[in-house]
Amino acid sequence: MNRRPRSKSQRPARGRVRIGISGWRYKPWRGVFYPGGLVQRRELEYASRTFSTIEINGTFYSLQRPESFRHWYEQTPDDFVFAIKGNRFISHRLRLRDARQALSNFLASGLLRLGEKLGPILWQLPPRFPYDEARIREFLRLLPADTEYAAWLARRRDVARMKGRSSLSIDRPRPLRHAMEIRHESFRDPGFVDLLREHNVALVVADTAGRWPLLEEVTADFMYLRLHGDKELYASGYGDAALDDWARRIDAWSRGTQPRDARRAGRASVPRRARDVYCYFDNDMKVHAPFDAQHLGERIRRRTRVKAT
Known part of the structure; x- marks a missing residue:
C-alpha cells in the first residue's frame, strides 16, 4: 500500500547544508578545476558560483585588511557565506592565554564588513596543545556571540598597530558562530564537550587520515566539518563509499539526529x-578538494529530494 506524500508542514525540519572548500587560490587548480585562461583575480568569483561557502584561511596566517574583505564580499553572490579561520597568533602563539587584545585586533581587521556573508569563525588548536579546562573556558567566555558585541570588542583594538587598517561598524546585529578544531588526544574528555555546549561552540568534525582525533559530538546549533583526506593528509581524495557515508552523516545532523555510529x-x-x-x-594538494566538494554536494541534494517525496 502506497503512503500519501506528507505535506510540507509535516516534513521534518532540516537545517541548511553548505559544502565548500578551504581556500581558493591554488596554482595546481588552474586549468584543472579553474578553466584555462581564467585570470587569477576571478578565481573567487568562479569558485563562489560553484560552492555556497568557502573557508578563508589567509586570516590564519596574518591579519587581513578591510579592503580585502570588501573585495571578497563584492565578488560573491548574495546567498554566499564565508567561514573565517581565526588568527594563529591567538591559537598558536598565545595558545588562547590573555587573548583579549589580539582578539580585538582580529575582529577589527575587517571581517565585520562581510555583513550577512560572515559565517562561522574557526579556531584551530595546535597538535601540542593539550586540554586545559581553565584556559579553554576563559577563551570561550571572550568570544562574541553576535556582531554587535564583536564590534564593541573591535573598538578596543591596539589603535597604534591597527591604524589605517580597522573596520569597526556593522550593518546590523547578527548572530556570530564559532567552531573549535582540536588536535590532541586529551580533548577526548566529556568535560570539554560539555564546556563547548555551554558556550554554543561547535566541535569541528575533522577527518585527518587518523593523525588527530575524529569526534562527532553535537555541541552547538550547527555542525562544522573539515575533511582533510581519509588516507593521506591533505592529499588523498574521497571515494564513492566515503562520500556516501559523509552524506549520510550530514543528512542526520541537518535533521537534528545523530549518525547511528557517531564517534563520541x-x-x-x-x-x-x-x-x-x-x-x-x-x-587540496592533488586537486581533490573542489571535485570532492561537488560530488558530496550532489549526494546531499539527491538525499534531500528523495526524503522530500
Missing part, C-alpha cells in the same frame, strides 16, 4: 533540532 566522547544526549551544517574539503 561525551556522555549527555542533545535535543533533537534541525541544524545547519558547514563542510569544507581541505585535501
